[in-house]
Amino acid sequence: MTEIGSAPLTGDTMVGGDDVIEDARASLWRRWLRNPSALIGGIIVVLVVASAVISLVWTPYNPLAVDPSHALSGPSLRHLLGTDEYGRDVFSRLMASSQVALFVGFLSVLIATVVGIPAGLLAAERRGATGQVVLRLADILYGFPALLAAVVLAAAFGASKTTVVLAIGISYIPVFVRVTRSNALVVLNSEYVLAARAYGRRPLAIMRRHVIPNILTTIIAQMSLLFSLAVLAETALDFLGLGTAAPAASWGTMLQSSQNYLGNDPLLTVWPSVAIVLCVLGFSLLGDGISELRDVRSSR
């Protein structure tokens, strides 16, 4: 009987010292650094966000300044990534474009979460008729692909960033409804929720105290993944001319206009493509990384 329980008062069976709060934070940080997806994704996301923030106050050149005498000049010391068909600095335009990508990504994920998460929680709590109605509505929305919705909205209200945000945001609502509901159901069926009901916690308090804290990491990981898909959808819509209007810079429009000059300067196509791939990769890696970090606690 030299078991753990035979000496319940000694510290050796407990992890950590008195400063467990700091311990937990430190170990989260350490795990973050040791997880390649979270680390690389995090670095890329920080770079993209930094370039968007910096471009608000400074870019090497005005991204809209036309300079016909230096059109399609190719990479040089003056223009790091060269200039486009109007002589505009490509590097500056790439930086400015990251604003558009983040703006659309952020707002569309916001719309999807603000509607999708409460709807998902409702569907989990009310498993009867109400829940079924919510799920069927989500299924109907799921039937409209983002691109089609954007085309319809653009036809009705004209092409703009708002159109793109609405189209992408609405089309991702069902994803959040389903992810939230399925994760919330796991928590609601747990014994700790049964215990909470046995000491008189009501459904709303159980949502706030048990369900939301326990599904939060999954939701954040999902947000990061959908953010990357939103950026991809945004560039696709811009490429099709359904989003950002002509002179303003966005990766999609840059890619689109570079097509005509593939023979003159093929690199013009490469730069926005690289930016898109990096940004999408960054957010989806970060999402993967976060969901991997989540599992560590329960498996320890």
Add this chain to the structure above:
Amino acid sequence: MSETPAIFDVRGVSKIYPTRSRRGQSVAALRDITFSVSDGDSMAIVGESGSGKSTLSRMLLALESPTSGTVSFRGEVVSGRSERELRDFRRRVQIVFQDPLSSLDPRMRVHDLLAEPLRALKIEVDEAERVRELLASVEMPAAAANRYAHQFSGGQRQRIAIARALGPSPDVLIADEPVSALDVSVRAQILNLLSSLVRDFHLTLVFVSHDMAVVRHLCSSIVVLYRGDLVEMGTTEDVFVSPREDYTKELLAAAPRIRAVRAAKRVGPREA
């Protein structure tokens, strides 16, 4: 027998779950169960898995309503009542589950785990003081309050779950297989702790188990369930000495650890 109503009075309780099979059959988890638990009693509900004992414990907690029949607590029907009406009941009846890892929220520190029932039931106490008291009563150090459940061993987690149940100073403790998820080596300690808490706090114990050896160690009377039917009921000694039903005899025969637990009981004082 006496004027004071029993703690629990279960009368003709049945629970029928509809199934989704093509034939549209329904499954009776419990059929016409009648028994009562008197004040200060320690009653075992015994049966193999699928016998309906967990369903029954959920009904004693008024977390599920019987399809027919009633469950009363101190003479008042609790099944089907609103949470508002059940407030006092919720304070008086607490539960300890089988697996403490799943019955303790992984995102909460022990302090919050133990304080939650006090907050939910609006019990006016100094939270930190009460948490320290509760941890002491299950022989855990006060420093445990800052940690999470996953940082403890199985036996320690179950101590935390027991401390949580003691928080609202209940009259009744329902223990749903409280040691079957634990290492055999720590079972005896948790059982000894339970029995001394029941004695010290004058608790009425409803002990749900499939393990006859453990039941004999802890309980004064027994209800035996078999596939939703109550097949035998009586004091522990009667049931052990002269079981009337074949099923009870089988259960007794299937309790190979009687000696082990007796041995553990003998060395008990040294570890407790």
